[in-house]
Amino acid sequence: MDKIDRMRAFALVAKNASFTIAAQRMGRSARLVSKYVADLENALGVQLLNRTTRSVSLTDAGATYLALCEPLLDGFDELEERVRHDQTSLKGVIHISAPTGFGALRLTPSLAKFGEKHPNVDLNLQFSDRRVSIIEEGFDLAIRIGPMRDSSLKVRQLGPMPLVVCASPAYLERAGTPDDPRALATHECILDGNMTEPTVWRFDINSQEEAVAVSGRFRMNAPAAAARLAATGAAIARCPAYTVADAFRSGDLVELFAEHRVSPYAVAALFPQNRRLTTRVRALIDHLADDPELCSDGATT
Template sequence: MDTIEAMRAFMAVAHEGSFTAAGKRLGFSTKLVSKYVVQLEGKLSTQLFNRTTRSVSLTDVGLAYLERCRPIVEQIDELEDLVQEKQSSLAGLIRIAAPTGFGSNNLTQALAPFLQAHPSVDIDLRLSDSRVALVEEGFDLAVRVGVLRDSTLIARKLADMPLIVCASPDYLTVWGRPGDPMALATHNCLIDENPADATAWRFRTGARDFVVKVTGPFHANAPAAIANMAIAGLGIGRCPLYAVARSLGNGSLEQLFPDYDTEKFGLYALYPPNRHLTARVRALIDHLAKYFSSK
């Protein structure tokens, strides 16, 4: 039995909660993943997972083993990466977490030239509008848009992402165009719940900073949802530029208050502080910074 491969299989099942999903992640058959885990349990003379027909969960011993085998496997990966860094080409898997709207469009456009330049690199991109635990779920990198909350993760800013206040022509025809940001208090506003204080919209003009408290009938945790409701004429939205750029271009949304500066979101790459950054991950972060800073 290859103990390291068995440990990798065990870690994948623990992260995915499924032998089938672990096999897809590793490129193994479900049968081979199960075989590795059974052999590992036999070698250790203990049960690492509780198995039912519907679920797989770690036993107490399995949880303790996971905590101890993860750094061992990571150290072996680091040794392999040190060898790879001496080679002329990058190779290996990069697991990335990203928000759904940005990840499915803007991020994939940025990843395409990187993959073309490095054909031996594989990318596993997982999209979710919920924040993920990078270390626990086995991700190398997260790409996030917004104001960073307190975190133990290391963040590299890739670019600024301005927030655009906008509405559809139909909404403005029915409800009128607000003359300045303070008038937002009398309008239906669409609330993106990602910022810490989602109903406090900040503006700046000259040396004056001020906040407008807004209310409205629709709340969501994804900028794309806010943009779609604004296009439908349901209210005034505040979205990062990437979510509304196409709609502003085709006229389905109009920008409000272009003479006022709004709060800016940042586009960030985040990674765990205690994890060795492989050559391929460093190269990808550098590529993303160059790509998005030029937009």
């Protein structure tokens, strides 16, 4: 039995906490994957996984073995890719996590172009507006917008993404147009639950960044939904530019305080530090960084 198969089976079971999911990803039966792991444990003379009828978890020895074997598996995959395939015929699966709105509106079209260029690469894209654990949940990379807080991951910036404050003409007609960012204190604002400080919006005022306190009845964790709510006239929103580009063009929303925008957020690809990028993942990141449509500021007025 091939040692690489044993290691790969163990790593997939450990990362997914499931023999069934590991078997699906390997294209093997759950019974065979279980045998792979058992044979690996016998060969090493240690228990790598705690098993019950309902759960699978790593032992201390298993956690150590996983940290050491994953770079070896990545290196083996890289070796095979480089020997067997050139850059135009990449092969394999890339597991990607991305925010729901950005993933649907901007990332998906870019992935379609990448998929057309590399037809033997399978792209498994999972949408989520929470910060997934890339390593524990088995992703090759995650696309994120905003401050990059996880120092355990490598970051490749793909482009800037401005935050824009906007409202519908109907709201401004009803509530009045604020003439200064500090006037937002008297307006209904949509709070972003993804932010560390949802009730604080920052602006460039007199060449200095200034915090403005805001409040409102609506709080949500999906910027695209906040933009749609603002377009109904319910409140003022602050959103990444990609979520409001179409609404600006149609006139459903207008930007407020364009001259007071702070430095834009970054759109970035994040991936594990201790893992050598396979050729296919590296090619995808390069493609995203070179795609002018991914981070284009269609919201500029």
